[in-house]
Amino acid sequence: MGALSYDVDLEDIRFVLFDQLKVHEELAPIEQYAEFDRETYEATLDEAARIAREVLAPINAPGDREGCRLDADGNVHTPEGYGEAWRIMAEGGWIGVGSDPELGGIGMPGVITMAVVEMFIGACMAFEMYPGLTAAAARVVAAHGPEATRRAIATKMFSGEWAGTMCLTEAGAGSDVGENRCRATPVGDRYHLEGEKIFISGGDQDLTENIVHLVLARTPDSPAGTKGLSLFLVPKVRFDDELALTARNGAYVTKIEEKLGIHGSATCVLTLGTQEPCEGWLVGEEHRGIQIMFEMMNEARIGVGAQGVAVAATATRYAIAYARERVQGGSVRDLKDASAPRIAIQQHPDVRRMLMTMKVWTETMRSMLYRLGQRADVAERDADEDKRRRYLERVELLVPILKAHCSDLGFDASVMGLQVLGGYGYIGEYPLEQLVRDAKICSIYEGTNGIQAMDLLGRKLRRRGGALFMDWMTDGQAECAAAREEGFDQAASALERSLQHCGAAAMHLGGMGAQGQLEGTLLQAYPFLSMMGVVHLGLEALSQARVAKRLIEEQGETPHRKGKLLNLSFYVANLLPQASALSRAVQSGDTSCLDEVLFT
Numbered sequence: 050m051g052a053l054s055y056d057v058d059l060e061d062i063r064f065v066l067f068d069q070l071k072v073h074e075e076l077a078p079i080e081q082y083a084e085f086d087r088e089t090y091e092a093t094l095d096e097a098a099r100i101a102r103e104v105l106a107p108i109n110a111p112g113d114r115e116g117c118r119l120d121a122d123g124n125v126h127t128p129e130g131y132g133e134a135w136r137i138m139a140e141g142g143w144i145g146v147g148s149d150p151e152l153g154g155i156g157m158p159g160v161i162t163m164a165v166v167e168m169f170i171g172a173c174m175a176f177e178m179y180p181g182l183t184a185a186a187a188r189v190v191a192a193h194g195p196e197a198t199r200r201a202i203a204t205k206m207f208s209g210e211w212a213g214t215m216c217l218t219e220a221g222a223g224s225d226v227g228e229n230r231c232r233a234t235p236v237g238d239r240y241h242l243e244g245e246k247i248f249i250s251g252g253d254q255d256l257t258e259n260i261v262h263l264v265l266a267r268t269p270d271s272p273a274g275t276k277g278l279s280l281f282l283v284p285k286v287r288f289d290d291e292l293a294l295t296a297r298n299g300a301y302v303t304k305i306e307e308k309l310g311i312h313g314s315a316t317c318v319l320t321l322g323t324q325e326p327c328e329g330w331l332v333g334e335e336h337r338g339i340q341i342m343f344e345m346m347n348e349a350r351i352g353v354g355a356q357g358v359a360v361a362a363t364a365t366r367y368a369i370a371y372a373r374e375r376v377q378g379g380s381v382r383d384l385k386d387a388s389a390p391r392i393a394i395q396q397h398p399d400v401r402r403m404l405m406t407m408k409v410w411t412e413t414m415r416s417m418l419y420r421l422g423q424r425a426d427v428a429e430r431d432a433d434e435d436k437r438r439r440y441l442e443r444v445e446l447l448v449p450i451l452k453a454h455c456s457d458l459g460f461d462a463s464v465m466g467l468q469v470l471g472g473y474g475y476i477g478e479y480p481l482e483q484l485v486r487d488a489k490i491c492s493i494y495e496g497t498n499g500i501q502a503m504d505l506l507g508r509k510l511r512r513r514g515g516a517l518f519m520d521w522m523t524d525g526q527a528e529c530a531a532a533r534e535e536g537f538d539q540a541a542s543a544l545e546r547s548l549q550h551c552g553a554a555a556m557h558l559g560g561m562g563a564q565g566q567l568e569g570t571l572l573q574a575y576p577f578l579s580m581m582g583v584v585h586l587g588l589e590a591l592s593q594a595r596v597a598k599r600l601i602e603e604q605g606e607t608p609h610r611k612g613k614l615l616n617l618s619f620y621v622a623n624l625l626p627q628a629s630a631l632s633r634a635v636q637s638g639d640t641s642c643l644d645e646v647l648f649t
């Protein structure tokens with residue numbers, strides 16, 4: 050067996066972007082994207098794929114082995130090769146690929162940025178955390194930072210001169226952000242911050258000359274809970290009005306965590322104001338910190354969804370490549386013939402089942418991710434106000450599902466990929482072992498998947514009296530009706546039934562909530578999210594199969610196009626049935642695990 054090398058499924062990425070979503074036509078009426086055509090998008094994707102293969106993939110395994118190091122002066126050193134990769138990414142404009150050209154970005158639509166980011170994460174997830182968080186923080190700074198300097202600071206961040214972090218978590222404030230204790234005391238035109246943030250990704254590094262920490266903290270006499278939180282821009286190095294660096298600010302890393310995966314991403318304890326004063330500037334208005342931070346978290350949650358997709362895609366490519374080469378056992382047809390030729394494991398039905406599951410997960414999740422990216426573009430920039438609102442609502446409904454369901458399936462796909470490699474999957478010589486370790490964090494950070502499920506049930510489903518959910522159901526039914534007209538009777542009927550299961554489960558939980566059975570309702574939040582995720586990906590499989598069928602009729606069959614029809618059959622037969630099982634569980638009324646005798 051040769052070593053497995055990272056590769057990108059550009060054929061499928063192009064199919065989703067140009068055949069299915071028709072990005073080049075759909076976004077053309079939007080002024081900011083009018084000058085981009087398909088050729089420009091394709092060239093961007095090709096170059097991103099090259100960077101992923103040639104720059105990021107080579108630092109992935111060595112960076113995992115080396116990890117980050119904190120020196121005696123409190124400086125974090127990233128693994129060898131990270132500095133050079135950052136320089137190449139910054140010079141190529143990849144950190145600001147989706148941001149405003151007036152702020153030094155390239156201005157690509159979010160949907161293209163999704164594809165680019167998917168490739169970068171797939172090549173080296175730990176590295177991509179630095180540019181990903183920097184771009185998200187820069188957007189917050191550009192929108193809400195101090196008036197006089199916000200655009201200039203954001204430009205430095207998008208160009209890769211400075212980096213960014215998000216600092217919410219404290220020892221006593223994880224999922225419960227309202228427990229934040231960090232203090233911010235006004236001193237002249239700025240604030241002095243004191244406290245300790247933990248688990249801060251990129252809390253320090255040696256890639257940039259400065260870091261902009263976005264820190265949630267509490268001003269004096271603030272109300273308790275999230276309502277009392279404000280957001281502060283806290284630089285690692287202070288700067289003057291021209292952004293020339295002056296003196297070190299009092300935000301120091303005192304520890305980096307040893308952890309399961311993403312070893313190249315420094316996860317830091319950041320102490321504020323203990324060694325020397327830590328200055329910060331208010332971002333937005335006082336007590337509006339959590340609303341502003343939510344903008345960044347929303348983007349970061351979509352980014353974690355992208356991590357799930359990227360991990361699944363990478364695991365699938367590795368597993369297929371391995372299974373083609375690894376020879377073990379004979380065909381079941383030759384069982385009685387000991388001298389029959391040995392075959393590649395990809396010919397064994399059970400291995401094909403695993404490969405197909407991974408392929409179908411990857412391709413349906415990719416479709417969901419990019420579609421959400423395109424909807425976000427329209428929601429932000431379309432001229433039609435009503436369309437903007439409808440698209441934004443759909444994005445808001447789907448973000449917790451994308452974050453949680455895709456991160457869970459990304460991890461499941463990495464585990465399944467490891468299984469395909471057998472014992473070789475478990476050892477460090479092959480990349481699946483690292484992928485499994487790296488992937489696990491996705492269900493935990495940016496709000497655990499349990500918290501996402503509560504967000505879906507407690508906030509998104511109740512928005513406008515349930516209208517967001519009803520609109521999703523209506524669009525799903527319309528997709529099924531259109532598919533039936535095109536000869537997809539069986540799949541359309543199965544998906545319609547699944548949508549009915551979703552409706553019944555939502556009604557049931559709504560009824561329980563109305564009766565005040567809150568614990569019983571929240572008990573079913575996660576199964577409910579999974580059920581919607583299963584159905585949503587089924588609808589994506591249907592949408593892709595419809596496009597492929599049309600292309601086959603117009604232009605002829607290719608393995609990739611036929612693969613989309615097979616994806617749909619496989620999904621409906623093997624994966625979609627989970628939806629009815631989950632719906633039954635949600636409606637079971639079982640509250641056994643809430644009994645007080647347990648877990649005492």
Ligand SMILES: Cc1cc2nc3c(=O)[nH]c(=O)nc-3n(C[C@H](O)[C@H](O)[C@H](O)COP(=O)(O)OP(=O)(O)OC[C@H]3O[C@@H](n4cnc5c(N)ncnc54)[C@H](O)[C@@H]3O)c2cc1C
Nearest residue numbers: 215216217218223224248249250316494495496497499500
């Ligand atoms: C590698 C890594 C990188 C990170 N990067 C950052 C970063 O850059 N910035 C940052 O601010 N933070 C970061 N974090 C922190 C991360 O966001 C938190 O770990 C996460 O929000 C969970 O908080 P916690 O660890 O305190 O778990 P807890 O909140 O203690 O949760 C433990 C368990 O209880 C469940 N739970 C908690 N509350 C509830 C509830 N009300 N209802 C139901 N279930 C509940 C959770 O779902 C979870 O399963 C990072 C963490 C790691 C490990």
